[in-house]
Amino acid sequence: xxxxxxxxxxxxxxxxxxxxxxxxAALRVDLAELTPPVEHFLGQxxxxxxxxxxxxxxxxxxxxxxxxxxxxxxxCDISLRRYLALVAELERHKLDxxxxxxxxxxxxxxxxxxxxxxDWHEQVASAHVTIGFLTDFWMRLAGGLPSPTREAVQAxxxxxxxxxxxxxxxEGQIAANPRLSSRLALWCxxxxxxxxxxxxxxxxxxxxxxxxxxxIEPVFTELIAAHTRRMDRLGLTA
Numbered sequence: 001x002x003x004x005x006x007x008x009x010x011x012x013x014x015x016x017x018x019x020x021x022x023x024x025a026a027l028r029v030d031l032a033e034l035t036p037p038v039e040h041f042l043g044q045x046x047x048x049x050x051x052x053x054x055x056x057x058x059x060x061x062x063x064x065x066x067x068x069x070x071x072x073x074x075x076c077d078i079s080l081r082r083y084l085a086l087v088a089e090l091e092r093h094k095l096d097x098x099x100x101x102x103x104x105x106x107x108x109x110x111x112x113x114x115x116x117x118x119d120w121h122e123q124v125a126s127a128h129v130t131i132g133f134l135t136d137f138w139m140r141l142a143g144g145l146p147s148p149t150r151e152a153v154q155a156x157x158x159x160x161x162x163x164x165x166x167x168x169x170x171e172g173q174i175a176a177n178p179r180l181s182s183r184l185a186l187w188c189x190x191x192x193x194x195x196x197x198x199x200x201x202x203x204x205x206x207x208x209x210x211x212x213x214x215x216i217e218p219v220f221t222e223l224i225a226a227h228t229r230r231m232d233r234l235g236l237t238a
Contacts, residue, residue, distance in 0.1 A: 031219055034203040034212060035144025042090050043100030044108070044202055045138055045153070049083040050101070051112045052131055059127060062120040068172075071165045072124075078160030079131075085156030089149060111198045115191055121173055125184050128166040129191045130198075133227050135162075137199040140219060163230070170234055185236040192227065196220060 035041065056079050060072040090097050115130055117123040135157055142153040174181050199220075205212055231237065 031141050031203075031215065032144035034205065034215060035141050036202060036204045038093060038145060038149055039095055039100050040204070041141070041145060041153075041202070042086060042093070042095065042149075044104040046083060046086040046090060046097065047101040047104040048108045048111075048134065048138075048198075049079065049086055051108045052127070053079045053083055055112055055116065055123070055127055058116075059120060059123040062123065064120065068169055071169055075127075075162055075165050078162050082156050082159050085159060086153070089152045089156065092152075093149075107201060108198070111194060114194050117187065121170075121180055121184060122187050124166055124169055124173070125188055126191060128163065128170060128230070129188050129227065130195050131166075132163050132230055133192075133195045133223055134199060136223050136226050137219075138202075140223075141202060167230070167234065174235065181235065184234075185231070188231060188236055192224070196223075199223070 036044070053076060056072060056076045060069055060076055063069040063072055087097055090100060111130075115126045117126045139154055139157050142150050142157070144150075145153060170184070174184070200216070203212075203216070
């Protein structure tokens, strides 16, 4: 795991792209060879998004205020739309959702169990961290899918804005009770390891360990950087 954190070598920037676009393009190329077949990809991604919806529904039910329930209900709606869009792509491929999702349920349910949090504050923080990190990851992994599946998956995962409402809820929690800050910072740091392992479980390896680790390393470096920026905006140390 330590190798994921090493700084990657600088990449040449294509003249026609912005620096950010070039970085994203490079990451997609890096993961393309490790992207699983369409059936495997859609099955695991859909199963994961089902658990996202379940976790958000649980957080909505536990929210202490109507305003928070309302905000999380809207987030749940977006999460459900993403899941249904993935299922629609399964159906377009004439794949049975039970057959392709069932093999992944044990893994994603164990991930949900390990990251669900001890109380409502940690539940919302967990959703913010894990969904943000894994959405970034699956968007990049989709770069290795054939078109039009790639475009359908990336459109599904771009549906709505899940992160801003959860950011505002957590920000409000900390403003109302500053003592939460240190606890949530610690909890969010603990989430990263399990979330990285969940992401890694989706990759298909072919036996060239050194080359594949070199492909993975800059991707996880960028994912951790995006996670750190999310935490920094909340005043939490990632």
